[in-house]
Amino acid sequence: MVQAKFWVMTKHFDGFPKNSDFELKVEELPEPKDGEVLLEAVFLSVDPYMRPFSRVSMKEGDVMIGTQVAKVIQSKNPAFPVGSHVVSDSGWRTHTLSDGTGLTPILPEWPKDVSLSLALGAIGMPGLTAVYGIEDVLGLKEGETLLVNAAAGAVGSVVGQIAKIKGCKVVGSAGSDAKVVFLKELGFDEVFNYKTVGSLEEALRKASPEGYDCFFENVGGSSSFIVLQQMKNFGRIAVCGSISTYNDSEPQTGPYPYVIMIIKELKMEGFLITRWQHKHPETLRRLLAWVKEVSYLVFMMLDDFL
Ligand SMILES: NC(=O)C1=CN([C@@H]2O[C@H](COP(=O)(O)OP(=O)(O)OC[C@H]3O[C@@H](n4cnc5c(N)ncnc54)[C@H](OP(=O)(O)O)[C@@H]3O)[C@@H](O)[C@H]2O)C=CC1
């Protein structure tokens, strides 16, 4: 028997999640039955989606949702041999019994010197999000200017790197001077600390006086209305997330974007990564190839930073 520890959400979050909203529990897991595997968590991810999704896909007392990289430590399922690794949506658990449903084996060609934690980052859900947002939603083209906020995050930092690979000018905003330095090292053309610039409007204009063709939106809230004013005509906005609003107890109301969207003839599209589930294996291989091509240091630095 193996003892599993797991975190349950005891109360739905009200505002920022608090330690008292969680409880650590323990259970003894039985031996795997035919077709089952026993998983041991190696890396757990904490992603922004957990905050809003907890409200719609969890009830109080559930194990906190989330993905993990896990090692198969016992197996009665030939598809998942002992010692292999998978990405699993087991949530915040140390050990999980699984019948194989929802398990994604780590790509067999995964290099030994690339941390498996990247399967939860650049070569995982965040990295996939960056690719689909750039290619399938924005249709970013060489020579265009892209703005991305939360740029030092798991999604934003991959967005910027891919946009540079595609020959674009990349402007990023982040909330610390250390993140600004990090993003410059990643190759962003212009970066600013939105917490310390006097005016977001002036920082955006200084970074790209000619405006922005594309905006990869991760943050939402009032700052986004300011960005819209500096979009080029026929600009495109990919609404990936709205992290500045997830902890709001009451929805924010802000200026309405309609007039500026009409005058500039802007296109704004929300998206969820699940739309391209069918393309994940090929896209993960592309992301892995980029990691191999681009300096390992850059992506490993990203892994250390996050
Ligand atoms: N649509 C989809 O399918 C997906 C959407 N997403 C969304 O993408 C966004 C980024 O996710 P991810 O990169 O994993 O996040 P990370 O957790 O890696 O980074 C999030 C960053 O957002 C910034 N941030 C937090 N609060 C605010 C705020 N109030 N104002 C401005 N910036 C803020 C912080 O950085 P800083 O120091 O810059 O403030 C924080 O580090 C999220 O909104 C997430 O919900 C992610 C995956 C899939």
Ligand SMILES: O=C(O)CCC[C@H](O)\C=C/C=C/C=C/C(=O)C/C=C\CCCCCO
């Ligand atoms: O367990 C779940 O139900 C969610 C599984 C998520 C899975 O790992 C794949 C996709 C993650 C998508 C992330 C989306 C975002 O971060 C977008 C943020 C918020 C969407 C609004 C949610 C609406 C809730 O009221």
